[in-house]
Ligand code: NAD
């Protein structure tokens with residue numbers, strides 16, 4: 001049995017990871033440590049909550065005592081650190097919590113992992129640590145780190161720290177850097193769920209700047225299959241880029257969502273650009289494809305349709321979210337942006 005600590009497992013990618021693993025594997029015992037911030041939601045884990053190979057612990061990755069207790073009690077040998085503050089716009093509104101969770105929190109986990117001599121420590125990072133691309137070229141694992149937002153700088157700091165623990169203490173670390181994810185259970189502050197939900201509700205769709213910024217989209221299950229593979233077969237000390245070679249301009253995504261939902265493009269509203277907005281991300285994932293044999297399985301066309309249908313069929317899930325603190329965030333973020 002692989003005893004594995006998953007942090008941030010009540011968020012979008014972490015909950016999809018836990019549900020995916022527990023559905024497909026019986027040799028993993030998962031302890032999910034999550035603080036349940038605004039982004040954490042135990043409803044995402046309904047299908048896993050009664051699984052005998054799963055335990056949930058509510059807590060902060062910055063809590064040294066709790067983290068050490070978990071490592072000892074559950075004899076943790078593997079760590080996957082998904083826990084993070086994850087939204088660029090929120091990092092622009094207030095950066096401190098990003099450095100606390102993403103940097104200090106990761107350090108607490110590394111220290112415990114060192115003390116308890118884990119076999120593998122997998123840091124879930126992002127392509128945003130590479131900064132922004134011009135119209136051509138792709139991020140490879142040797143692209144220099146050059147983050148631009150408070151969010152990406154906190155993730156880059158964590159990556160450098162993880163690499164320092166490998167270099168200095170010989171810790172068995174791994175880092176994955178994935179492009180933009182979409183799929184069920186994504187919090188509606190992010191582009192795709194926000195545009196789906198606003199379209200369903202006939203609300204304006206706030207497109208930043210000229211709408212021509214490019215992101216490289218991957219379905220969350222393809223990301224998580226890569227995470228599973230890197231945890232098991234990745235070469236210690238290495239970085240693996242993950243992406244599905246699916247670059248799209250934001251405005252293309254917005255129009256596609258409107259089309260699928262049979263809504264008018266009159267809902268589109270161009271608003272003031274995000275400060276420091278990265279123009280283009282695009283991932284070269286040939287390393288993980290060639291060395292570990294990973295390939296994306298989902299086409300964008302079918303997975304985005306499935307995702308839109310998921311939001312249509314799970315109104316309860318997001319209606320509860322957008323009726324709470326989200327209103328305050330939405331107003332702060334969008335009201336004076338026109
Ligand atoms: P999310 O915001 O949906 O979930 C984050 C989870 O972490 C939440 O459950 C939250 O409660 C938990 N958390 C936050 N602070 C915590 C703390 N101090 N202690 C314990 N738990 C805490 O994020 P996501 O989109 O699922 O992203 C997960 C990871 O993947 C992050 O590390 C992110 O940087 C990375 N990533 C995300 C994307 C993307 O497109 N969403 C792409 C590449 C990498």
Ligand code: TYD
Pocket residue numbers: 087088089180189190191192194206207208209213214215250274
């Ligand atoms: P987001 O989902 O926040 O991911 P990231 O900034 O981490 O890539 O945003 C994706 C793209 O969509 C980004 O270029 C910003 C843009 N965007 C909008 O135009 N309007 C919005 O309301 C949001 C949330 C994002």
